Amino acid sequence: xxxxxxxxxxxxxxxxxxxxxxARKMRISRSAVSKAISKLEKSLGAQLLNRSTRxxxxxxxxxxxxxxxxxxxxxxxxxERVVNSLxxxxxxxxxxxxxxxxxxxxxxxxxxxxxxxxxxxxxxxTITDRPVDLIGEGxxxxxxxxxxxxxxLVARKLAxxxxxxxxxxxxxxxxxxxxxPEDLIKHNCLDYTLSGEQGYWNFTGPEGVIAVPVSxxxxxxxxxxxSQAVLGGLGIALLPTFTVGKDLQxxxxxxxxxxxxxxxxxxxxxxxxxxxxxxxxxSFIEFLLMRIGTIPYWDQDx
Amino acid sequence: xxxxxxxxxxxxxxxxxxxxxxARKMRISRSAVSKAISKLEKSLGAQLLNRSTRxxxxxxxxxxxxxxxxxxxxxxxxxERVVNSLxxxxxxxxxxxxxxxxxxxxxxxxxxxxxxxxxxxxxxxTITDRPVDLIGEGxxxxxxxxxxxxxxLVARKLAxxxxxxxxxxxxxxxxxxxxxPEDLIKHNCLDYTLSGEQGYWNFTGPEGVIAVPVSxxxxxxxxxxxSQAVLGGLGIALLPTFTVGKDLQxxxxxxxxxxxxxxxxxxxxxxxxxxxxxxxxxSFIEFLLMRIGTIPYWDQDx
DNA sequence: CGCATTGTCAACTCATAGGAAACAATATAA
DNA sequence: TTATATTGTTTCCTATGAGTTGACAATGCG
Numbered sequence: 001x002x003x004x005x006x007x008x009x010x011x012x013x014x015x016x017x018x019x020x021x022x023a024r025k026m027r028i029s030r031s032a033v034s035k036a037i038s039k040l041e042k043s044l045g046a047q048l049l050n051r052s053t054r055x056x057x058x059x060x061x062x063x064x065x066x067x068x069x070x071x072x073x074x075x076x077x078x079x080e081r082v083v084n085s086l087x088x089x090x091x092x093x094x095x096x097x098x099x100x101x102x103x104x105x106x107x108x109x110x111x112x113x114x115x116x117x118x119x120x121x122x123x124x125x126t127i128t129d130r131p132v133d134l135i136g137e138g139x140x141x142x143x144x145x146x147x148x149x150x151x152x153l154v155a156r157k158l159a160x161x162x163x164x165x166x167x168x169x170x171x172x173x174x175x176x177x178x179x180x181p182e183d184l185i186k187h188n189c190l191d192y193t194l195s196g197e198q199g200y201w202n203f204t205g206p207e208g209v210i211a212v213p214v215s216x217x218x219x220x221x222x223x224x225x226x227s228q229a230v231l232g233g234l235g236i237a238l239l240p241t242f243t244v245g246k247d248l249q250x251x252x253x254x255x256x257x258x259x260x261x262x263x264x265x266x267x268x269x270x271x272x273x274x275x276x277x278x279x280x281x282x283s284f285i286e287f288l289l290m291r292i293g294t295i296p297y298w299d300q301d302x
Numbered sequence: 303x304x305x306x307x308x309x310x311x312x313x314x315x316x317x318x319x320x321x322x323x324x325a326r327k328m329r330i331s332r333s334a335v336s337k338a339i340s341k342l343e344k345s346l347g348a349q350l351l352n353r354s355t356r357x358x359x360x361x362x363x364x365x366x367x368x369x370x371x372x373x374x375x376x377x378x379x380x381x382e383r384v385v386n387s388l389x390x391x392x393x394x395x396x397x398x399x400x401x402x403x404x405x406x407x408x409x410x411x412x413x414x415x416x417x418x419x420x421x422x423x424x425x426x427x428t429i430t431d432r433p434v435d436l437i438g439e440g441x442x443x444x445x446x447x448x449x450x451x452x453x454x455l456v457a458r459k460l461a462x463x464x465x466x467x468x469x470x471x472x473x474x475x476x477x478x479x480x481x482x483p484e485d486l487i488k489h490n491c492l493d494y495t496l497s498g499e500q501g502y503w504n505f506t507g508p509e510g511v512i513a514v515p516v517s518x519x520x521x522x523x524x525x526x527x528x529s530q531a532v533l534g535g536l537g538i539a540l541l542p543t544f545t546v547g548k549d550l551q552x553x554x555x556x557x558x559x560x561x562x563x564x565x566x567x568x569x570x571x572x573x574x575x576x577x578x579x580x581x582x583x584x585s586f587i588e589f590l591l592m593r594i595g596t597i598p599y600w601d602q603d604x
Numbered sequence: 605c606g607c608a609t610t611g612t613c614a615a616c617t618c619a620t621a622g623g624a625a626a627c628a629a630t631a632t633a634a
Numbered sequence: 635t636t637a638t639a640t641t642g643t644t645t646c647c648t649a650t651g652a653g654t655t656g657a658c659a660a661t662g663c664g
Contacts, residue, residue, distance in 0.1 A: 044386070138361075
């Protein structure tokens with residue numbers, strides 16, 4: 001394969017009409033240009049330029065090569081421009097993955113705003129709780145709720161996820177209100193599949209950290225569905241305020257043992273570590289940060 | 303400006319789907335590929351490929367760049383092919399310059415044969431006796447009759463040009479037949495403008511080289527026109543056999559002092575010195591050589 | 605006839621392209 | 635699970651060759 005840089009030099013010479021002029025434009029010496037052309041001619045096995053000290057003229061081979069070289073130069077400059085623009089301006093396709101509950105309740109509703117703010121961005125949002133392969137599937141950003149994000153990723157903490165022990169008033173009427181964490185053992189504790197240690201709920205209370213063994217008749221891998229189950233009066237669960245904030249306000253759910261704080265989880269926006277984060281990713285994360293804030297809107301008056 | 307060779311490596315990686323595979327195809331080491339991509343990403347300021355040891359995926363910037371790179375690669379390969387073909391096969395435009403008399407009488411008539419033998423060649427023939435700038439005007443070949451061709455050019459000797467002292471029988475009847483070169487002084491000697499020393503005709507005779515001072519009433523810069531003048535009975539001239547061969551045979555002209563040989567001139571095909579002579583030029587010169595041969599057809603029975 | 609500028613060449617220098625080897629990550633096979 | 639092979643990366647090293655400088659001859663201009 002040819003050394004394409006020679007094509008570039010050749011194109012410059014042709015458009016300049018002289019070696020010296022081309023050399024000045026490219027800020028290299030005349031001899032460098034001379035050697036480049038000679039090398040190109042040698043490697044192609046064809047004379048490209050007939051030259052005396054004063055006059056240059058293209059051979060037929062030179063003429064066709066000049067055309068191709070100009071195209072190449074063009075294409076390269078264009079490529080450089082579009083990549084730069086893609087990098088510097090928020091535009092293009094943004095592939096996002098978000099977990100089911102949070103994605104549905106808070107990411108998806110926010111996208112309209114985001115897209116109208118950045119009209120050149122398009123979004124491909126995948127809602128799933130399954131672990132995704134950022135590299136293989138080509139995601140720009142994934143939004144996950146977890147207490148310990150993947151160490152191989154850049155994880156931007158968007159907001160804390162506060163959780164509360166909730167059930168319906170009806171449930172408490174029937175089964176009593178637990179006064180201490182230990183009382184939970186007597187209750188139907190609905191569990192979130194992906195939470196840390198199975199079978200235990202951990203709290204930080206007045207006495208420090210405690211682990212309460214719990215058991216229940218239902219386990220779901222989605223916070224929103226879990227909330228629905230609790231709303232149906234099935235039992236008690238540790239529910240994030242981002243799903244049940246309204247229900248707590250409206251009284252459809254009731255929180256108990258509020259002085260015992262479950263291990264805090266966070267909403268993270270994660271992306272691949274790279275020195276070169278495209279503008280679309282930066283602006284998306286900044287938008288989310290602004291939208292969700294340090295004290296998320298669903299917690300503001302909870 | 304970018305290093306276009308990095309684009310090529312990038313394109314190869316994309317089409318291969320892996321650094322290692324691309325490295326093997328290009329017969330360089332994996333580390334070379336790795337470094338090339340890193341350098342490209344750095345210089346563009348954008349991530350192009352997301353990669354783990356096992357899986358590669360293009361970023362958006364990478365996707366657009368891949369497209370452009372593929373185009374560039376394509377264009378380069380195409381350019382290489384067409385230049386090679388132009389070099390190796392007799393095809394394309396052949397710019398030829400020929401002197402008026404010889405060009406008209408012998409080059410132009412031969413072209414039909416040549417072009418039918420090489421159907422992919424087209425010819426741009428310029429008939430002129432004016433000295434031409436091979437480089438500036440972009441001629442591939444010039445055909446000239448001279449005794450000393452330009453030393454800066456490659457001059458292929460096609461055929462000797464024999465000249466004879468000619469006049470019409472009528473002229474000799476009226477003015478007498480010169481018996482010795484010195485007798486020429488008494489004749490109307492028509493001169494060819496571009497011949498060596500003005501006012502003298504040089505011969506190699508039995509006594510060695512002699513220079514005869516001559517004078518006449520006409521001087522023309524074209525052998526054919528000069529012949530026409532002689533045919534009109536105006537005087538004596540040194541005429542090349544390639545213009546008056548037929549007239550000598552038919553008796554319309556008569557040659558005298560044949561034992562005195564004028565300085566021999568030659569038909570040359572000249573082209574610019576270069577290691578890389580295109581096939582079209584080579585085949586043209588070979589064709590002329592074959593056609594005109596060492597003993598030209600107009601001399602064969604003269 | 606200077607004078608300036610051209611393309612080329614030879615000699616030299618230094619950056620850097622590329623290889624080798626070791627490494628961590630990861631997929632596949634046993 | 636463990637073992638193995640392969641991936642992309644990194645460090646270190648070296649030879650190549652790209653580019654400079656400073657000549658040169660050729661050439662056009664005033």
